[in-house]
Structures are given as structure tokens and as C-alpha cells.
Amino acid sequence: MKIVVDDKIPYIREKLQMLADQVVAIPGAKIASADVKDADALIVRTRTRCDEKLLAGSKVTFVATATIGFDHIDTDYMERAGITWTSCPGCNAASVAQYLESSLLLLQQQKGLQLNSATIGIVGCGHVGQKVKNVAERMGMRVLVCDPPVGSSDYVSLDVIEREADVITFHVPLTREGCYATWHMADEAFFQRLSRVPYIINTSRGPVVDNNALLTALCEKRVRDAVIDVWEGEPDINLQLLKQAFIATPHIAGYSADGKTNADNMVIQALCHHFHLPNPGRIDPPSLPDGFHFTGDPLQLYNPIKDSEKLKNDPSLFESLRNNYPLRREKI
């Protein structure tokens, strides 16, 4: 069996080598049809578009993305071509919730947001949104949730969030079609309708928020400040928006080692199931260095300002900062 794998999926290679005759690791953005022609399985991140152009005429019967989002996979084509595909639901949801918790604390410490008297609007309440809801409730915030596809009677519409939220955070998949399409759901009209000059947080996908409209809203003080992890046009991002945002990170909210190894384990389980192979065993995240004494402050475990400073100092490092991400744990 031959497996082609994105060379920046950490910790996974050794286990794949126990399962396959040949494992070929290639930078995600460079994986091309010639590379997968004689492969049986393809394992990617968000940087490989998996569609007919890549896969037609190949031997591939199994595609896995070691991520939660799967907007880079043409799922209609996969179905038509009879290729089994899988993502990793929930793998790094706790990592994104950690990013949110630290960002909210920083907004309190450095921007004067009073968490225990503020209302947060959570748009999209699946694996990530639910964990963010728990964090926000623990911090004493009033929580409003908008998730029309789920349609719970406890949830509110987006216009209630536009009216009442002091912080609005997006946790939806990127979708371009259908009545719940999320592409540019925060557009100029959305920003015009805001009542409370909120903080905007986006860790979902860049194009969920119209980046130009957000920049205008920041400049016109209809948005108080922004925390942005995902960008339109990554890695060629809007540099004005980068400058204006309080926290601006290179799509690393989900980059805890815990989230990465969860994804690895889910991919390997699905691969073994598909090819009827015995599972070679769990992958565990590396430990923090000896001598790390946790004081209980979430910012000690993860402080997004450090990632933000690196990107602001040199935006051309967007992909390199992602590819060489330091060890981050959700817990000790």
C-alpha cells in the first residue's frame, strides 16, 4: 500500500510507516495528480484541494483530512468517484476553546471588557461553539447562541446577537450554498446593523467574515476591536486588517499538540477501518518541558499575543509560523 501524506501533519509518520509499504510526505500545497496517481490513500490538511483535478484517474480509494473543517474537499466528487473520505470532527475543538478563553481574558485585561457583565453571541454551536459556550458561562458571561440549522428553542436569531452582544464569535463551517450558507455572513450590512460596538472574533474560516467590511467597521468604530485567526486569501492576508486587529494569528487556534494528536488518531483509525488493518496504537502528545510549573493562569499555558506579535512583525511568515509551530498543550 502507498500513502501520500502532507509533510506538516505532526507525529503521524511513524505509525503510517507501520501500516504501508510506502509513505510519501509532500508539502500540502504541492501535492499534485502525479503524486497520487499510484497511491491508495491520501492524508491532507486544509492546504490540499481534494477534487477531480487532483484525483481523477488515480488509484486512491481513501482520503482523510486531519482537520475539523473540510471545505477543501469536493465531497460531491468524492461521492461520484466512490472515494471514501473522512475528516476529524471535534479533534481540535478544545484547542480553539483554549484560544477563545485566553483571548477573552486578554480583552478583559488590556481592553477593559468586563466579562461578568458582558454578553457573548456564539454563531454556530457544534463541537467548537459548545466548548466556547462552556468557557464563556464559566467566565460569568451572558451567552446567546445562534445556530438555525440545529434550530433549538434555546437559540436566538442572528439579529438578536447583532442587537445584544458585546462579543460576537463565529464557529460555523464555510459553506457557499443553501439557506444557511456562511460565506460573508458578516458582511457590510451585518456590520451596519450592530447596536453595541462589539468585539468580533473569527476562528472559523476567513471568508465567513468579509475582511474589507470588518476593516471598514473597525475604522468607523462600529466594531470595538477584533481577534482574527482565519483570513480571506490566506496566506496573502489584508495587511491593514492585520495592523488594526488586537489579536491577529496565522490560523493556529486549533494547533495544540492535543488537537493534532487527536486528529492523527482519528485518521489512523479510519484508515485501518477502510483497509482492514490492525490499529498500530495511540499517538500521544509530547509533554511540556520538565520544570514547567503551572500556576493555574490559562495565559501561562497559552497566550495568543505571542503568536500575534510574530505575525504582525512579519506577515510574510504566515505559512512558516504554522509549519514550525511550537509545542502547545491544553493541559499539563
Ligand SMILES: NC(=O)c1ccc[n+]([C@@H]2O[C@H](COP(=O)([O-])OP(=O)(O)OC[C@H]3O[C@@H](n4cnc5c(N)ncnc54)[C@H](O)[C@@H]3O)[C@@H](O)[C@H]2O)c1
Ligand atoms: N481556526 C482553527 O484552527 C479552527 C479549528 C477548528 C475548526 N475551525 C473551523 O470552525 C468550524 C466549526 O467547527 P466545529 O467543529 O464546531 O463544526 P461543527 O460542524 O461541529 O459545528 C458547526 C455548527 O455551525 C452551525 N451552522 C452552520 N451554518 C450556520 C449558520 N448559517 N448560522 C449559524 N450556525 C450555523 C451548524 O449547525 C453546527 O452546529 C469548522 O468547520 C472549521 O472551519 C477552525
Ligand SMILES: O=C(O)[C@H](O)[C@H](O)COP(=O)(O)O
Ligand atoms: O479545520 C480545522 O481543523 C482547523 O482549521 C485546522 O487547525 C487547520 O489546520 P491546517 O490543516 O491548515 O494545518
